[in-house]
Amino acid sequence: MRLKTFPGGVHPHDHKFYSASVPIEIQPLPARVIIPLSQHIGAPSAPIVKVGDEVLAGQKIAEAGGFVSIPQHASISGKVTKIDTFPHPSGIMATAIEITGDGKDTWVELVDDPNFLDLPTQEIKDRIAAAGICGMGGAGFPTSVKLSPPADKPIDTVILNGVECEPYLTSDHRLMLEHSEPIIHGLKILLKVLNARQGMIGIEANKPDAIALMKKLLASESNLSVVPLKLQYPQGAEKQLIYAATRRKVPAGGLPMAVGVVVQNVGTAFAIYEAVRYRKPLVERVIAVTGSVVAQPKNLKARIGTPFSELVAFCGGTSGEVGKIISGGPMMGFALPNLDAPVAKGSSGLVLLNVKEASSIAERNCLRCARCVDICPMNLLPSLIAQAVKGKDLDLALKCGLEDCMKCGSCAYVCPAHISLVQWIDTGKIRHAENLRAKK
Numbered sequence: 001m002r003l004k005t006f007p008g009g010v011h012p013h014d015h016k017f018y019s020a021s022v023p024i025e026i027q028p029l030p031a032r033v034i035i036p037l038s039q040h041i042g043a044p045s046a047p048i049v050k051v052g053d054e055v056l057a058g059q060k061i062a063e064a065g066g067f068v069s070i071p072q073h074a075s076i077s078g079k080v081t082k083i084d085t086f087p088h089p090s091g092i093m094a095t096a097i098e099i100t101g102d103g104k105d106t107w108v109e110l111v112d113d114p115n116f117l118d119l120p121t122q123e124i125k126d127r128i129a130a131a132g133i134c135g136m137g138g139a140g141f142p143t144s145v146k147l148s149p150p151a152d153k154p155i156d157t158v159i160l161n162g163v164e165c166e167p168y169l170t171s172d173h174r175l176m177l178e179h180s181e182p183i184i185h186g187l188k189i190l191l192k193v194l195n196a197r198q199g200m201i202g203i204e205a206n207k208p209d210a211i212a213l214m215k216k217l218l219a220s221e222s223n224l225s226v227v228p229l230k231l232q233y234p235q236g237a238e239k240q241l242i243y244a245a246t247r248r249k250v251p252a253g254g255l256p257m258a259v260g261v262v263v264q265n266v267g268t269a270f271a272i273y274e275a276v277r278y279r280k281p282l283v284e285r286v287i288a289v290t291g292s293v294v295a296q297p298k299n300l301k302a303r304i305g306t307p308f309s310e311l312v313a314f315c316g317g318t319s320g321e322v323g324k325i326i327s328g329g330p331m332m333g334f335a336l337p338n339l340d341a342p343v344a345k346g347s348s349g350l351v352l353l354n355v356k357e358a359s360s361i362a363e364r365n366c367l368r369c370a371r372c373v374d375i376c377p378m379n380l381l382p383s384l385i386a387q388a389v390k391g392k393d394l395d396l397a398l399k400c401g402l403e404d405c406m407k408c409g410s411c412a413y414v415c416p417a418h419i420s421l422v423q424w425i426d427t428g429k430i431r432h433a434e435n436l437r438a439k440k
Helices: 121-130 171-178 180-194 208-217 238-246 266-278 308-314 371-375 382-390 394-399 410-414 421-439
Strands: 024-026 032-036 060-063 078-087 093-101 157-161 198-204 224-229 261-265 284-290 298-303 322-327 334-336 349-354
Touching (some): 032 078, 060 093, 157 180, 157 238, 171 208, 171 266, 171 284, 180 224, 180 261, 198 238, 208 224, 224 238, 238 261, 261 266, 266 284, 284 308, 371 382, 371 410, 394 421, 410 421
Parallel strands (some): 024 298, 157 198, 157 261, 198 224
Antiparallel strands (some): 032 093, 078 093, 284 298, 322 334
């Protein structure tokens, strides 16, 4: 089997053995949920409920705050008890709606539409927008916006991202094994909406069972295929996945639509299927709760807004001293101070490391070894960008590609001097954004 890949990147140990073979379990209904109003790229959602309101599961509680935004929905039935700032899975404090459950899990009416593939394109897009779906692989871009490319940017290829290249994470893997047909239906919906001629599902080679299953199910589909990919981080990044699967290069600063491609996560495709067929809003997702100190690592189907603490408790708690809590994967995730933050639409994993694994090493001076340059999947100069940010020379950092960096962490992973390259680059991005806002 020939495996496709991209130039650069690294190959960290995947640590997926903790939960890769564990079937998806249903997380018990939480007593309360915290629904962040910012679970996506773009304007925060705007609340349309007030404290004291009774809500049903699946009921809209916040509307889109602009064109690049999404609505939010109650994930349990109960009463709105607070609209305030709460811990966010990105490590910050952010506005959210707290709902205290009534224990009944009473839903809004869902309708089964078995002829969903025959629906008009606009109706399909409307259902996706109404369901509050955003990219579930981490970035969180509103899906309805992604499915509305300009007329001069026709899309001929849709790629489903089943790569899941981040170490530890296994939720997409389990979803492909246990909900493969709905994912394929989601891909067909995407092809119809975008009027694209071919669909692909990119899967890394450390998931041979998912590759085999998807190939079997797509054997009779002439325009759908599986693309087996080499283990190479960050294989799941959009531009790298597009190059590996199609050999098309997205230009610097450009979007995938520039080369006629749209990429969606397999979890997003599953959510699209449920939204279009059942008009079901996105109120739950599969999340891997894993790591060396999780007593019983699991893949859980949890309601959006469930506190991370409840997930860990359902996994038997911890089996040792916790050295670090990571929302997402260890390469691009966010370190959290505790387990108070809730599951969000982009929460693909919760990783708990022991003290030894989380130990930090003192940063030393750059050795000029150029390892970071050799492996950068975006062909940037990470050490020079970081040095420019340290020296407060943002113009130089921008010339070296500050805005093109996707903060994958490959450079920091190979740096023998243990320089916090990603943190310095992120600092530069924040300073640049502040400068842009100041000029408005």
